[in-house]
Amino acid sequence: MTTGSGNPEPGSPLLQVSDLTVSYRRVPAIHHVSLELGRGHCTGIFGPNGAGKSTLLKAISGLLAPETGGILIDGLPPSRSAARISYLPQRESIDWDFPVTVRGLVEMGRYAHTGMFGTFGAADRSAVDGALDLFRLTPLADRQIKELSGGQQQRAFLARAWAQEAALYLLDEPFGGLDRGSSAILAEALRTLAGSGKLLLVSHHSLADAADLFDSAVLINGELVASGPVAEALSPSNLACAYGTSVYHGTIRT
């Protein structure tokens, strides 16, 4: 851990979500969600399809504007803490044929610090090297991103976030499409990050491996059902509540 660890004080609230409602065309996708999450956790977001997992992540990353309530990251709204947040997109939204190598991808993370026009200095280069090393990507640094396996691709994006020195990692279904071996490696990388004081928010749709992958969980179904340690948050009664009721998405006018 040479760079990017910030000032890790495990437990201090990094992310505060209060009374958050986000709507698409006046139809709310999540309503009145309030959450407080501290550093050093790897938190899974669970809920049925359409429960608003991606919406919650996008709102925290600043991509969607809240209709009510707000989001604070270290006391600042997402629009003012872009460098501290790293949003890892779903696999399908990436053009894997893009002419960029693993090193080039990780260098993009440094743009949050160099600015759009500043020089790319020795400190930036060593941050890139450190990130490549931490995620065991140094031997693959000159490969084009399509020439990696699914797990290596996920790690390359994590390395970019590390080089960016982000404190809050937002991952949208990173385990989708990974085989068991790659999942285990990715899970270990996530735990390493949480151990160094990062907060990871990970949307995930399988409940079976929840306890292995995450130390805490957020359960939503349009609104917040539960939040806390995995076993408590995903208790049978909470799950029945989240998966047994239908989500209100407004009425369709025809």
Add this chain to the structure above:
Amino acid sequence: MTLFDPILSPFGYAFMQRALLSCALIGFANGFLGTFVILRRQALLTDALSHSLLPGLALAAMLVGLSPAGLLLGGLLAALLVALGGQLLARNSRLKEETAVACLYIAAFAVGIVLIRFARVRIDLTHFLFGNILGVGDGDLWIAYASTCLTLTILVLCQRPLLLTLFDATVARASGIRVGWIEAALLALTVLGLVASLQAVGVLLSLGLIIMPAATAYLLTDSFPRMLWGGAILGMVSATGGLMISFHADIPSGPCIVMLMALFLTLAYLFSPRHGLLGKLFMGRHRHEESLSRWEGHQGHEHRFQDTDGHGNP
């Protein structure tokens, strides 16, 4: 007659000097721009824009005659109207943007053909459609020079936000980049590039100068900067080379330039070391052996953070 005569002889004529300089500038700038157009997957939108220049050119010719500045402005306005109109139509109806733009540009093209009949000066429609590089005047040269400088300056200065936007617009937006402005600037530069290349290759072939050199470079490299500069150099080489061939073979310059670009693209498609058809044939065997030896070497080793992707990659 020495060996270099075929290369040097065209430089003896003033009109050829101008044409070559104009081709070199436009070929370079448009080849550079092409990388952005290709990676945003806007080749077909660009084709639509090139056709929609026609009514603007015709209108400018009607109002101010054949002054280069007037033509530039007319073409720019017409193409931007089609691009923005397409977005407006797509947002307010169930038509998708490509359909909306296609309808608008073909309508604009039809209007342009009719308008040209009413121009004050007699205009040869074929000059607009196929270009007339040997008629390059001082004004055209200045426009080529200015648009090249402007395009290269903006694209080089804004390389980082452009790269982030091209790679993943969602993440770029989340990290505070004004993606809308970046996209609008790219669109404006594309239209500028199209207008600047009109004199060389005309409305119908102007797309080639933007798309084909960058597409060739895309087949040859995995590095973004190399694709940018490689596309620019290929664009310059094929534009000037095509012009030279057309001079000696006495065939129209526009088609000659585009055919030379097509030749380079074909060569890259076949012989690119990493992405070419023949390259892949040789690569397959090598990769397999490499993978086999690694698999044997790794058996029984600890797999912590090592890859178990099933292909034996390290």
